[in-house]
Amino acid sequence: MDxxxxxxxxxxxxxxxxxxxxxxxxxxxxxxQFGFYQELQSALGIPVIDAALAALNYAEFLVDLRxxxxxxxxxxxxxxxxxxEEIEAWKLSDLF
Numbered sequence: 001m002d003x004x005x006x007x008x009x010x011x012x013x014x015x016x017x018x019x020x021x022x023x024x025x026x027x028x029x030x031x032x033q034f035g036f037y038q039e040l041q042s043a044l045g046i047p048v049i050d051a052a053l054a055a056l057n058y059a060e061f062l063v064d065l066r067x068x069x070x071x072x073x074x075x076x077x078x079x080x081x082x083x084x085e086e087i088e089a090w091k092l093s094d095l096f
Contacts, residue, residue, distance in 0.1 A: 007036065014044055025049065 010028070017023035027049040028037060037050035065071040087093055 007039075010036070010040065011043060014040065014048075018044065018046065027051065 014023070014026045017026065023046070025047045026040065026044065028040075028051055030051065034050065034052050037048040037053070041048040062072075082090075082092065
């Protein structure tokens with residue numbers, strides 16, 4: 001794999017998104033080029049979201065909410081477990 005070729009293709013696709021579709025932000029869809037968002041953001045002049053960094057920052061945000069304010073997401077009634085039929089059909093019990 002050639003990192004420079006990868007960067008070139010990302011820039012090309014981002015420029016097309018801006019010019020043809022009016023993109024106002026670019027969201028990188030993988031973590032392969034971690035940290036490249038800064039270089040790309042400077043070159044394009046619009047925000048570029050790094051998927052790995054965004055996920056990390058969101059996790060830190062949730063921890064801060066809990067630690068500083070005692071706030072958290074209550075999932076008591078939010079998610080239903082899979083039915084026994086689904087567990088058996090997907091062989092989920094084999095995973096644990």
